[in-house]
Amino acid sequence: MEMTYAKAGVNIDKKNLAIQSLVSQLGKTLRPRKKVGESLSKTGHFSGLIRLDDKRALAVSTDGVGTKILVAQALRKYDTIGIDLVAMNANDIICVGAEPLTMVDYIAIDDPDPEITREIGKGLAEGARIANISICGGEIAVLPEIVRGFDLVGLAVGIVDIDRIITGEKIKPGDAVIGLESSGIHSNGITLARKVLLKKHGINEKLFGKRTVGEELLTPTKIYVIEVMEVIKKVEVKGLANITGGGLGNLYRITKYGFLIDSLPEPQDIFKVIRKEGRVSEKEMYRTFNMGIGFCIVAAQEDAQKVINICRKNNTGAFIIGKVARGRGVRIKNFVLGY
Numbered sequence: 001m002e003m004t005y006a007k008a009g010v011n012i013d014k015k016n017l018a019i020q021s022l023v024s025q026l027g028k029t030l031r032p033r034k035k036v037g038e039s040l041s042k043t044g045h046f047s048g049l050i051r052l053d054d055k056r057a058l059a060v061s062t063d064g065v066g067t068k069i070l071v072a073q074a075l076r077k078y079d080t081i082g083i084d085l086v087a088m089n090a091n092d093i094i095c096v097g098a099e100p101l102t103m104v105d106y107i108a109i110d111d112p113d114p115e116i117t118r119e120i121g122k123g124l125a126e127g128a129r130i131a132n133i134s135i136c137g138g139e140i141a142v143l144p145e146i147v148r149g150f151d152l153v154g155l156a157v158g159i160v161d162i163d164r165i166i167t168g169e170k171i172k173p174g175d176a177v178i179g180l181e182s183s184g185i186h187s188n189g190i191t192l193a194r195k196v197l198l199k200k201h202g203i204n205e206k207l208f209g210k211r212t213v214g215e216e217l218l219t220p221t222k223i224y225v226i227e228v229m230e231v232i233k234k235v236e237v238k239g240l241a242n243i244t245g246g247g248l249g250n251l252y253r254i255t256k257y258g259f260l261i262d263s264l265p266e267p268q269d270i271f272k273v274i275r276k277e278g279r280v281s282e283k284e285m286y287r288t289f290n291m292g293i294g295f296c297i298v299a300a301q302e303d304a305q306k307v308i309n310i311c312r313k314n315n316t317g318a319f320i321i322g323k324v325a326r327g328r329g330v331r332i333k334n335f336v337l338g339y
Contacts (some may be wrong), residue, residue, distance in 0.1 A: 003278035006193040020287055045253055046095035046242050047158070049165065058163050059098035063088040063244075064153040067190045068218070074203050075151055075214045077114050081152060082123025083130070084187045087221035088244070089156035090131040091295060094228045095240040095254075097166035098158035105138035109150035112142055120152065123220075131225040166232070168239040168254035168298075175238055175324040176304035177251070177259060181317035182294030183222040184268050189288040190244040193217060193270070196278035208269055216270050224295045227314035231297060235306050239298035243290045250339035251296060251330050258332045263321035267292035283335040293321060 006013075022235075041128055047059045060260040065084045072081050082105075105124060107117065117140065128135050133156070194217070201207055204215040231237060239254040251259050271292065275285050285291060297307050304320050311318035329336040 002284075003192065003196055003280050004284050008195040010191050013127065046092040046166075046240075046250075047098065049096060049098075049160075051162070052159075055162060057098075057160055057165060059093050059096050059158040060155070061089050061092035062153065062155040063092065064151065066187055067194065068187050069150065070194065071190065071203070071214055071217045075218060077214075077218065078119035079122040080218055080220045082120050082125070082221070083127040083220035084123070085152055085154045086124065086127025086131050086133070086156075087223045088187055089154045089225060090127075090133060090158075090225050090329055091221075091242045091244075093156050093158040094225055095166070096160060097164050097232055097237070098160035099152070099229060100133045100156055100225055102134045102136045103128075103154050103156035103317060104136060106153045106155075107138070107140045107150055108143050108147050108153075109140060110142070110144040110147050112140060117151070127220075127223065128235055130223045130230040133225075164232075166237055166240055170236075170238045171257060171298055171324055172238075173257060173324050173326050174301065175298050176301045177261065177322045177324065178297045178299065178304055178307045178311075179264070179293035179319050179321035180224060180227070180295040180297070180311055181222075181265070182243070182268075182290045182292055182317075184219040185217060185270055186221040186244070186290055186294055188247075188290065190217065192280070192288055193274055196274050196280070202276055207273065209210050218295070222294050222316070224316065227311045228295070228297070228315050230314065231307050231310050234310065235299055235303045237297060237299055237307075239296075241296040241298075243294050243296060245288075247286045247289055247291060247337065248293065248296075248330050248332060249287055252297070252328070252338060256328075258325045258327040259322055260325040261330060261332045263319065264322075264323050264332070265292055265317075265319055272333040282333065283337070286332055286335075287337050298322075298324065 001044050047061045049057045065081050072078050093100045201213050204212050207213050208216045241250045308318040
């Protein structure tokens with residue numbers, strides 16, 4: 001039987017409906033302070049924006065680590081999930097052209113353990129170093145009647161000049177889509193990955209060369225702040241997309257146009273194993289996982305090589321993976337992803 005993300009317990013379509021239902025009630029809260037980037041809120045962009053003054057806007061994003069925590073608990077290794085937390089938030093902030101400044105973390109835990117929180121702190125500190133941000137505060141909530149183990153969530157803020165906000169409105173058909181390589185599975189689709197891989201393999205089984213199943217799943221999410229900030233300064237960037245839950249379907253969020261993705265690099269081995277052993281369809285793989293591409297930059301064709309050179313200089317693989325097309329949806333091979 002073919003395995004899907006929904007069968008594993010996560011229904012993306014139902015989640016999107018829940019988000020729409022929630023957001024429909026929140027627009028009126030912005031009246032006291034004029035928001036910016038109307039088109040961003042309409043498309044469900046990666047970061048919210050609020051005007052600070054006539055020149056600057058504050059970018060805000062929140063996200064968590066998800067069921068990657070269960071992998072950390074199984075391995076009793078907690079010193080990298082803090083990197084994931086910084087990545088999940090900072091990578092969203094940069095999608096509007098904002099520079100991440102700081103973030104706070106929230107740990108909901110059933111029984112506070114200083115050793116675990118110390119290790120989480122190590123990852124947070126390393127993630128902050130990579131993203132060039134500070135962590136200015138946080139909260140540990142002891143909730144034994146609500147959580148089992150712990151959950152890890154963060155909120156990040158950044159700043160951007162209003163006339164430098166990247167909304168996607170300048171995107172047009174024919175523009176290049178540059179994909180930035182991921183470090184692996186990142187922090188999305190872990191529920192499906194766990195259901196497939198741990199059904200046949202032990203978490204300490206070496207399945208990926210010298211790496212175990214657990215080590216591969218726990219590989220930290222790549223942080224793209226430094227290279228993307230440099231690209232923004234040197235190239236006219238038209239759109240930015242963080243490839244998280246929903247895979248390359250996240251491109252759908254940044255423009256009214258569609259995408260033809262026809263030059264993807266070979267994904268990492270973990271995705272090939274999940275597809276084969278879980279009998280997961282190719283379309284389901286691309287609507288669940290990043291499939292080797294963790295972030296996308298949209299720019300004019302003549303600027304694409306500049307973007308690639310900057311990313312590679314910062315030790316991030318980058319490739320032209322496709323182009324903007326008329327219509328809607330993200331076409332990959334013989335199927336179309338919506339969002």
